[in-house]
Amino acid sequence: MLELPTIQDTMNDRRRINGPAEGTRPPVYASHLKSGGATDRAQRQREPTDLRKIFLKTGLIPSASGSSYLEFAPSSSLANARSNPKSLIPPSSALKLSCTVHGPKPLPRSAAFSPNLVLTTHVKYAPFAARKRKGHIRDASERDLGVHLETALRGAIIAERWPKSGIDLTITILEAEDDRWWADAPDLHDASWGMMNVLAGCITAASAAIADAHIDCLDLVSGGVAALVSDDSTEDSAAAPRLMLDADPAEHRSIMAACVVAYMPARDEITELWLKGESSKIALEKGDQRSAHEALIDGAVDAARGAHSVLSEAVRETMLRAVTPL
Amino acid sequence: MVGPTASLSNLHRADGSASYKCPVTGYDVLGAVNAPIELPARKDALKPEDATIEVFVKPGKATAGVGERYVERILRTMLEKVILGREKGLPRRGVVITLAAVGGEAAERGDSYITIIPALLHASLLALISAAVPLSMTFTTTLLGVTRSGQIIRDPSPAAAKAVASLHVLSFSSKGHLLLSESQGRFDFETWELVRQQAASICRAVATTGSDGDTDMGEGADGAHVDAFVRETVEDSLHRDYTWKLESA
Amino acid sequence: MASTSNEAPAVPPSLSLPPSQFARLQPHAYLLAHLSPPAATNQPSIRANGREPLQFRTTSANCGSLTHTNGSAVVRIGDTAAVCGVRAELLHTDDIASWSVARTSSASTNKRQRLAELGEDVTEEDNEDEDDQDRAHIEDLSLLVPNLSLSTGCAPGYLPGAPPSTTAQSISHEILSLLHSSRLVKADDLRIWYQPPNLGPEDEQMDVDEGAGKKAETEEQKPREIKAYWVLYIDIMIISLAGNPFDAAWASVVAALRDTKLPNAWWDVDNETVLCSDDVSEAHKLTLRGLPVASSFCVFEADAAAGWRAKPIPNAQQQKKDGKGRWILADPDGYEDNLAHERVSIVVDKEKNGKTVILKMEKVGGWTIDTEDLRRLVDVSSKRWDEMKQIFDQC
Numbered sequence: 001m002l003e004l005p006t007i008q009d010t011m012n013d014r015r016r017i018n019g020p021a022e023g024t025r026p027p028v029y030a031s032h033l034k035s036g037g038a039t040d041r042a043q044r045q046r047e048p049t050d051l052r053k054i055f056l057k058t059g060l061i062p063s064a065s066g067s068s069y070l071e072f073a074p075s076s077s078l079a080n081a082r083s084n085p086k087s088l089i090p091p092s093s094a095l096k097l098s099c100t101v102h103g104p105k106p107l108p109r110s111a112a113f114s115p116n117l118v119l120t121t122h123v124k125y126a127p128f129a130a131r132k133r134k135g136h137i138r139d140a141s142e143r144d145l146g147v148h149l150e151t152a153l154r155g156a157i158i159a160e161r162w163p164k165s166g167i168d169l170t171i172t173i174l175e176a177e178d179d180r181w182w183a184d185a186p187d188l189h190d191a192s193w194g195m196m197n198v199l200a201g202c203i204t205a206a207s208a209a210i211a212d213a214h215i216d217c218l219d220l221v222s223g224g225v226a227a228l229v230s231d232d233s234t235e236d237s238a239a240a241p242r243l244m245l246d247a248d249p250a251e252h253r254s255i256m257a258a259c260v261v262a263y264m265p266a267r268d269e270i271t272e273l274w275l276k277g278e279s280s281k282i283a284l285e286k287g288d289q290r291s292a293h294e295a296l297i298d299g300a301v302d303a304a305r306g307a308h309s310v311l312s313e314a315v316r317e318t319m320l321r322a323v324t325p326l
Numbered sequence: 327m328v329g330p331t332a333s334l335s336n337l338h339r340a341d342g343s344a345s346y347k348c349p350v351t352g353y354d355v356l357g358a359v360n361a362p363i364e365l366p367a368r369k370d371a372l373k374p375e376d377a378t379i380e381v382f383v384k385p386g387k388a389t390a391g392v393g394e395r396y397v398e399r400i401l402r403t404m405l406e407k408v409i410l411g412r413e414k415g416l417p418r419r420g421v422v423i424t425l426a427a428v429g430g431e432a433a434e435r436g437d438s439y440i441t442i443i444p445a446l447l448h449a450s451l452l453a454l455i456s457a458a459v460p461l462s463m464t465f466t467t468t469l470l471g472v473t474r475s476g477q478i479i480r481d482p483s484p485a486a487a488k489a490v491a492s493l494h495v496l497s498f499s500s501k502g503h504l505l506l507s508e509s510q511g512r513f514d515f516e517t518w519e520l521v522r523q524q525a526a527s528i529c530r531a532v533a534t535t536g537s538d539g540d541t542d543m544g545e546g547a548d549g550a551h552v553d554a555f556v557r558e559t560v561e562d563s564l565h566r567d568y569t570w571k572l573e574s575a
Numbered sequence: 576m577a578s579t580s581n582e583a584p585a586v587p588p589s590l591s592l593p594p595s596q597f598a599r600l601q602p603h604a605y606l607l608a609h610l611s612p613p614a615a616t617n618q619p620s621i622r623a624n625g626r627e628p629l630q631f632r633t634t635s636a637n638c639g640s641l642t643h644t645n646g647s648a649v650v651r652i653g654d655t656a657a658v659c660g661v662r663a664e665l666l667h668t669d670d671i672a673s674w675s676v677a678r679t680s681s682a683s684t685n686k687r688q689r690l691a692e693l694g695e696d697v698t699e700e701d702n703e704d705e706d707d708q709d710r711a712h713i714e715d716l717s718l719l720v721p722n723l724s725l726s727t728g729c730a731p732g733y734l735p736g737a738p739p740s741t742t743a744q745s746i747s748h749e750i751l752s753l754l755h756s757s758r759l760v761k762a763d764d765l766r767i768w769y770q771p772p773n774l775g776p777e778d779e780q781m782d783v784d785e786g787a788g789k790k791a792e793t794e795e796q797k798p799r800e801i802k803a804y805w806v807l808y809i810d811i812m813i814i815s816l817a818g819n820p821f822d823a824a825w826a827s828v829v830a831a832l833r834d835t836k837l838p839n840a841w842w843d844v845d846n847e848t849v850l851c852s853d854d855v856s857e858a859h860k861l862t863l864r865g866l867p868v869a870s871s872f873c874v875f876e877a878d879a880a881a882g883w884r885a886k887p888i889p890n891a892q893q894q895k896k897d898g899k900g901r902w903i904l905a906d907p908d909g910y911e912d913n914l915a916h917e918r919v920s921i922v923v924d925k926e927k928n929g930k931t932v933i934l935k936m937e938k939v940g941g942w943t944i945d946t947e948d949l950r951r952l953v954d955v956s957s958k959r960w961d962e963m964k965q966i967f968d969q970c
Contacts, residue, residue, distance in 0.1 A: 014391045015738045017435070017747050019720040022671050024664035024806045027838060030850040061815040062654050063730040063909060078642065088838050088853045090642040098814050100728035122735035124727070127810040128644045128660030136722065138736060170728025170735040172812060174658055175641055395744035396752075403940035407916060436714060436751040501890035503942030507949075510756045510935050515953050518936065519946060 016136060026132070029089060032183060041181050042077035042091040044244070044251040051246040051306045052094075056205065056314040058212040059321070066101035066213025068314070070205035072197075075248050089182060092250035093131075095198060096175040099205040101213040103167035111166070116159035117215075118166040121150040123202060129176045130194075141192060145199055148274060152203045152223070152262030155271030158216040167215065171202050178250040191276055193227070193249040196260040199274065200225045200246075203262045204307045211315045219264035220315060221271055222307040226299025227258035228282055228292060240285040243295055245303040256282055259296035263304035273297065329555060332448065334456045334563040342457020346449040347429065350481040351469065353442055354429025357449035359457040362419035372418050377411030383446065384426045385433070397439045401425075401446060404497070404506050410460040421459060423450050431484045438510050441487050443495045444469050447506075448556065455560055465505050466529040466552040467497040470521050472513060478524050492517065496525040500553070529553055598623065603914055607877055610902050624908055629955050631870070631906040634963070636826065638834040638970040645807075646835025646861075648970070650827040653908060654817035659827035661835045662808040665767075665849050666716065668801055712762040712804075714755055721750045721809040723824055729816040730909070746821055750811070750828060753922060757867050757934045760807070760832065764861050767803040767849055769842035802842040803849045807835070818909040821920060825869040830967055835861050865924040867934050868963040870956040873907040873915035874943055876900065901943050905955060917941025919949070921956040925964075931957040 046052070053073035061067035074082065077091040104117060111118070123145040125134040138146075149171070177194035180186065200223030207221045227247035231254075241256045249255055257277025261270050275293055282292040290298070330348040337343035340358035347354040365378060372378055381402045383394045401423075409421060425446050433439050444467040451464060471482040471490035479486070487493055492511025499505050509518060530553045565572070598605045605623060612618035622628065632653030641647035644660040651657075668674045713719055725733040725743040733740055739747070754760065809831065811824045839857035843850045852858075877900035903919075904911055922935040933953060938944050944952075 014389050015744055016722050017392055017720055017751055018717070019664075019806055019808065020666050020671075020717045022666060024666050026664050027840065027851040028848065029838070029853045030843075031853050061656075061729065063815065063817055064728060067815075074642075085855045088836070088851075088855055088858055093642040096641070098727070102728065102731045105731075122728070124735065126658070126660065126724075126812050127722075127808065128641060128647070128662050131643055133662055133664070133808065136724070168728065168735065170726075172727040172814065174660075174812070175643065392744040392748040393752075395741045396748040399741065399745045400937075400939055403916070403918065407941050434714070435717060436719075436748070436755050438752050438756060499942060503890075504938070504945045505942055507936065507938040509933065509937070510752070512757075512932050512934060514930070514932060515950055518933070518949075522946060 013136070031087075032089075041183075041253075042075060042248075042251045044248065045076040048242060048244045049302070051303055052248070054204070054307060054310045056208055056310050058208050058314055058318045061098070061100050064100035064102055064209075064213075065104075066209040066211070066215070068099045068205045068208035068212060069097070070099070070201050070208075071096045072201065075251060077251070091182075092248055093175055093178055095173075095177055095201045097171055097173045097198075097201055097205055099169065099171045099202070099209040101167055101169050101206075101209045101215070103213070104162045104165040104215065105167070107164055107166045113164065114166075115163045117157060117162035119150055119154055119157065119159070120166060120168050121146045121153070121206075122168070122170045123149060123173065124171070125173045125176055129173050131178065131182060141195055145195065145202060148199050148272060149202050149206060152199075152221060152272035153206055153210065155262075155269070156207070156217045156219060156221045156264060157210065158218060161216050167210075167213070169206055169209065171206065173198060173202075177248065180255075181250050181253070184253075187254065191255075193247075193255050193258055193276070196225050196258050196274065196276065197246070197248070199223060200260050200303070200307070203272070204311055208311055208314050208318075212318050219266040219269075220308060220311050221262045221264050222304045222311050223260060223262050224300045224303030224305070224307055225258060225260045226296050226303055227252070228256045228277070228279070228296060230254050230256060241282055242285075243299050245299050245306070257292065257296060259293070259300045261297065261300040261304055263301050263308070265305055265308050270297075270301070330448070330552075332452055332555075332559045334452055334559065340453075340457070342453050342455070342459070344449055344452030344456050345428075346445055346452060348445050348481065351441060351445065351483055352430040353427065353445035355425055355442075355445045355449035356428050357423065357425045357446075357453035359421065359423050359450070359453040359459060361421035361454075361457055361459050362416050363422060365420035365422075372420075373411075375412060375417050377409065377416040377418075378420045379406045379409060379411065380420060380422045381405065381450070382422070382424045384424070386426060386428045386430075387432050391435070393433055393435075393437065393439050397443065397446065400443065400506070400508065401450065404447075405450065405454075408461055408463060408465065408499075408505070409454065410462050413460040416460070421454075423453065425449055433484075438487075438493060440493050440495050440508055440510055441469060441482070441484050443467065443506075443508065444481075444497075447497060448552075451556065452559060456563070463499040463501055463503075464556060465497050465499045466556055467495060467506065468525050468528045468552060470494045470496070470525055470528075472511070472517055472521065476517070478521060480524075480528065494518070494521045494525070496522060496529070498526060498529040500530075502526075502530065598910070602910065606875060606911065606914060610875065611877065620902075622904060623910065626905075628902050629905045631959060631962070632908070634826070634966055636830050636966050636970045638830055644831075645837060646831045646833070648827045648830030648834055650823050650830060652819065652823045652826070652906065654815055655813070655819060655823045655908075656815040657811055657813050657820070657823040657827040659809065659811045659824070659831040661831045662810070663805045663835070663837055664808065665840070666718070666804045666806045667849065668803060671716070710755065710758055710762075713760065713765070716804060718762070718765055718804055718806050719751065719754050719760060719809065720806060721747055721754065721811065721828065723747045723750065723811045723813065723820075725813050725816065725820070727812050727814055729813045733816075742820075746824055749821065750809075750825060753825070753867070753935055754828075757865070757922070757924070759829070759863050759865070759867065761862055761864065764837065764859070765805040765807070766801050767805070767840045767842065768799050769802040770799040771797045773797060803840070805837055805840075807832075816909065818907045818912040819871050822869045822871050822906065825867070825922070826963065829863075829866060829868075830970060832861055832863055833967065834970075837861070865926075865932075866960075866964060866967065867922050867924045868956070868960045869920065869922045869935075870905065870952075870959045871907070872903050872905050872919040872921075872952055872955075873911060874917035874919075874941055875902045875904055875911065875915050876917075876941075876943070903944070903948060903952070905959075917943060919944060919952055921952060923953065923956045923960050925957065925960055931960070 055071040072095040074094040177197040179194040203223030228241040229252040230241040257279040262272035279292040342359040492513035497506035646661040838851040917940040
């Protein structure tokens with residue numbers, strides 16, 4: 001169950017096949033070294049309120065009681081790079097993840113009595129999911145994602161319908177989101193922004209998988225992200241940061257603050273809220289009376305509403321498949 | 327050619343044990359069997375009508391890695407069929423076989439573990455017999471290599487095994503069934519058939535049934551059949567165990 | 576109590592089960608009923624999943640969809656899905672502790688030395704010697720690092736977050752072992768060479784290394800040296816498991832390696848490091864040796880309890896005559912996997928002249944399969960190779 005953190009998984013893990021003992025280095029690109037950055041950065045082509053297209057499908061994994069697969073449509077720069085490959089360095093990435101639900105099943109013998117359904121969440125990046133190779137053992141950020149996801153879903157599931165039972169929810173991230181444009185050095189406002197997009201995707205996918213497993217919920221929870229970004233290359237503090245829905249960190253110069261919510265539209269309820277960045281110090285554009293964090297939450301909820309329409313369509317498809325005879 | 331050596335019941339705390347040493351390949355395996363024992367930790371996995379077989383392979387000089395898991399799987403799937411797990415007293419219990427490679431070259435990362443399989447199988451068979459675990463049949467195993475020129479060599483050493491075009495481990499039951507065949511390298515089916523023929527003649531004495539129904543072990547071309555060797559080892563051990571009875575009679 | 580019994584308990588509640596429940600309660604009988612239908616019904620013997628005994632599941636492959644990999648593939652065989660991503664990283668020969676020692680010492684016969692000697696002059700010819708050199712390089716330096724993960728929630732029973740299960744470890748090893756023995760990847764694709772310029776007569780290395788020194792005297796240029804190797808991290812995630820993970824995993828590895836592009840890399844003297852070009856046109860694909868295809872089979876026996884007590888096991892000759900009551904099933908799904916014990920796994924490749932070469936053959940867990948069956952299965956596997964080749968060529 002518990003993985004021993006003492007075993008360095010890159011070096012000598014006897015349960016896996018290890019690489020060279022001397023260790024390896026990721027490739028360094030000459031172009032990156034020379035000018036300190038490529039010329040054509042990825043640019044957001046969408047309107048500030050436009051979301052990326054989400055591909056969501058349920059029931060692809062028959063051995064699980066519920067499953068879903070979620071994919072973000074590649075940004076215009078990535079799509080360009082795909083259709084007309086020039087550089088080996090991808091300009092941005094597009095979230096891809098698969099989610100399975102096992103259960104409800106009896107709790108293990110060792111577990112304490114629980115009158116409610118016990119939800120266990122696991123989020124794991126594939127080693128090849130991000131720009132930097134990920135380890136095989138879950139790191140802090142992956143554990144963090146699992147905890148956030150659990151809070152987001154716990155508020156939606158009607159847990160008292162399954163006493164003494166548990167469900168295991170597992171998410172495998174095949175491709176994650178970048179934290180910043182790949183050639184940029186981490187700056188003052190740097191944080192793991194990509195993780196927030198990943199969380200939003202996880203929430204939406206998990207909700208679809210739970211519905212696919214026929215577990216009663218108050219409503220479908222969907223995730224949404226909004227960010228305050230300042231894209232001006234000149235360090236002009238006068239320009240107020242702009243609010244972007246579903247911000248892809250690779251497409252922006254600097255993200256000041258971001259927010260991810262898990263939202264249930266039917267009850268207008270937020271089950272999970274995660275704000276990052278110094279939003280209190282940011283002044284919005286003139287005429288906007290809201291405080292920065294209010295604007296962020298509103299934006300994230302709008303994004304979540306957008307994701308919700310995709311989610312409910314995917315779930316409706318599942319139900320139709322279940323009722324219509326083949 | 328120096329034949330292998332083996333002895334039974336060398337360990338006193340285990341229900342059964344055996345050691346098997348093959349001077350040609352250099353492998354020396356010590357096997358211990360505990361059966362039937364309770365496996366309380368795996369209650370959910372226990373089969374209601376069959377014994378649960380577990381095999382553990384420990385390399386002598388290094389820590390066990392993924393390669394050992396692979397060999398364990400092969401040994402387990404093969405032994406599960408040979409052990410009569412439905413016999414009285416065995417269902418819902420465990421048969422735990424622990425094999426330690428105390429001598430011989432340790433396999434390196436990603437190496438084929440094929441070369442050590444015969445020694446492991448012989449040690450586990452003798453240990454199972456020593457522990458009096460009911461078996462549906464006994465078996466014998468041999469290792470053959472095919473060189474690039476198509477020559478079949480018997481028991482190639484680990485160093486020689488690296489140079490051959492293909493490596494084969496075959497195991498035959500005492501009733502002539504092919505129990506295990508593991509082959510690796512580049513070869514075609516005709517080569518494998520030749521290998522199988524040769525392996526069969528090494529493993530099994532051509533059983534000529536006499537008029538009295540006794541099986542007469544014919545001596546093969548190179549003297550020792552593995553089959554006869556296993557039989558002799560067990561007979562010797564039985565002889566020792568029953569000395570008191572034989573002498574008093 | 577006082578209920579009248581004149582309305583007779585007409586029919587006892589009939590004990591008929593819907594097929595799905597029968598399948599769960601009596602899996603063995605369920606599959607047997609499909610495979611051996613009563614003679615009167617005139618139905619063909621067919622598997623519970625509707626396939627012919629030697630029919631494989633629908634297979635599809637898709638390459639290069641993962642952004643952060645050098646090569647990637649998704650292979651679906653029926654409901655089993657494997658995602659494989661290949662990531663290339665650099666191993667500098669300067670980092671290898673015994674590298675320079677091995678180059679200079681001539682007495683010791685350790686493996687590193689063997690390596691360094693092999694590294695001296697490599698011809699472009701694809702001969703057997705080069706094969707051996709390749710193998711030595713790739714194996715001794717651990718240049719291929721495949722790892723399979725089943726902890727993806729792909730099936731109940733594999734705990735997410737737990738260390739790899741024994742099955743996963745065993746398959747990882749099998750894949751590595753097969754990558755080595757099939758010599759699929761050429762070591763020359765992974766080497767990064769450096770041609771030192773001629774600086775002058777005095778050079779430390781020359782004095783020590785007699786063999787190389789003599790050679791250098793006769794030649795105009797100094798011998799080129801290997802500065803680094805590409806290490807391929809091959810990670811396979813089984814996203815969905817419905818039996819037969821090995822075939823899917825291996826197919827995804829082969830497809831991902833076929834898709835793998837390594838950037839052009841060179842030794843940069845000023846920075847004392849290896850630099851790469853991100854230009855796609857300069858990158859090279861791996862040249863793989865052949866296209867090994869794995870096919871797995873299992874044997875379903877009519878009498879699950881056979882072979883214990885009372886009924887002695889027939890010896891090999893008798894058994895050949897009976898030969899009934901068992902079915903060889905190709906590409907078992909999860910349901911069949913649980914019911915079968917004897918397994919055959921064959922990896923074949925075809926040479927240019929269409930001749931089938933076996934790279935690996937495994938038969939374990941029973942005594943019903945022998946030469947004749949194996950010959951048939953090798954034929955089936957080589958037919959499967961044609962099928963898979965088409966699928967690989969399309970992606």
